[in-house]
Amino acid sequence: MTRTALLSLAPRDRHETHRVATPLELFFDLASVIAIASAASGLHHALSAGHPAEGLVGYAFGFFAMWWAWMNYTWFASAYGNDGVPFRLVTLLIIFGSLVMAADMPDMFGREHFYTVLAGYLIMRVGMISLWLMAAYGDPARRTTALRYALGIALAQIYWSVIIIFAQPGNFFFVALFGLGAVFELSVPALAERASQTTWHRHHIMERYGLLNIIVLGEGLLASVLAIRAAEESFSLASPLVHAAIAAAVVFFCFWSLYFTAEEHLSRETTHRALVWGYGHVAIFAAGAACGAGFGVLVDILTGHASVSLRTGDIAVGVPIAIYLLGLWFVRDRYYMRGAWKWLLPAAAALVLAIALAAPAALELMTIALVLCTAIRRYASSHGGVHGTESQHGH
Template structure:
């Protein structure tokens, strides 16, 4: 009886079939996404307040640093689960430990924006990463064919965590030196999968990964819908045409962003390592800019309601710049591989126009260009 119970709770972590039919996200993965988005929302809120106060550069750098930690921990777990999710009790418990780490990070992001206090952010991040190390060690034990790859992951991730703890203990540091050291830590983290996978690719499931990324982008775009709701909530105190316009423009832009992401073309057409790394890593630009668009609309609401120290044009660019980066991100991971000739430059061209139009037509011009971008790209897709 005890042996039977133990076998149900602790099963070998063998690799999943890369051609497994009907592979879909699990309820546990969906819960993990929701917890992750709490941390993303905290980072977007920090960016919103920093821009509203006029701290453009510092706010952007802090947002980029916080977002990288959240996204990187999410991405690493997602690819691991695609290859080794055996849904036993220990896998579930370790995933819940990762969620606890994400919530700890979320709790520390406000302090990070206020004073560069990294304590809770680093503690939460290290919790998430060490839980993943345990998962990789389980994989190394159960999958002899990929043991070297799994041990490279476990060792590389552990080394990176030592670096972050040393950085935490070295605080306070001059701001410039801090960002330089943070960039070096980021490079160390990014290098681990590239080196580990060269010892043998893990058995991640291509369609499952594409679905997982798509589900997160939907939740991230929900941040922009929340900003639209905030604008309408302000209208309840008395009609304001500017706030109504912000809400409508937010809807048009987020719907266009969704449409452009979920196009008929294959997002990841091959399991080739270089292509997978480009697609997987490049999505940070898409996810971060998607969250930043919501922060930009929140800034605009503050501007219109006289709660910001910046003007309307700054608010417009707080939206236009991340929208343009979102288009560039989609071009980077998908369109430059999907189309040939002039068609592959549709998104970069519209990104450039979006950066110009706030000077001429305010935010309504950005929404119009996004709709035109959808129409032009869809027409091109039909022609191809």
């Protein structure tokens, strides 16, 4: 085998049977979640300190960068990952980039610059450019698609480098430039796939998204552990910390139960449907991680280590719960559910948000509302509340 052939990546069969996530992909997920947890930790501490704007902007920036890098690699690996030595080495380089990003995420908006985050992101994206160039050589039928990806990613990195080096982090102008850069990044797959759709594997992609969701929810469960540890010295069923520990566990149990239902999340292989489903998951992943941060804020408040009110802690939990439910509705339920069942998750999201903003005993009431929503959704899934197939109903 020649050196150039060794460095090429041929497309995989999108209909191959028994396609599952590889150990390398799972390793990549774990490294990605380290960065996601780091961003959530920054959000937690900013909210506890009474700096919500700083925390939310920093979280949005850090989470988007990590999620976007994860998503690009995941779809590429589904189409071209061959577990060969060059592919493995580039993947490990991308993993290292995610660790560099994670190192600076918790307090990046407390600094005058965040060059470390930029350096980590550039490492990850240079790795992706290399992979797409390897695919361009190994897949002549989709060479234009692969080269569009490589060029789009490269131009985006030039843009990020310029604004991070020359713009003042955290101000309105920077936030606007960040939004513009995010739109540019999101447009690259849509433009590239117009030339020819890559051969990503539908069941493999659904499994990959589900696995990341499980890992993110597992990180969220640490909030329950945090509350239990804080309650150890004066353990009582009447303790607010015990209530927080139970609520955190139940909320993440419900998140898991709502996500993994009988319906297939992605029933069609069209580019439009794949982009809506793939992009829409940013709300689910971000909300899952942010909910863990919200419970961390509640624990800080209950132990006297926060400078914000209990209502702020309830809101920090309630808003991510509502976003998680709306994210699931956007990527799945609006396509599958019928009649009044179709609006269950949006209605539950509105109820949880209203409770968080105004009701007494908000944490307990939000948890009960989420449990009821989960039970009703599972009942609807098994008793005729779901369309037979998406395509039969014009979606």
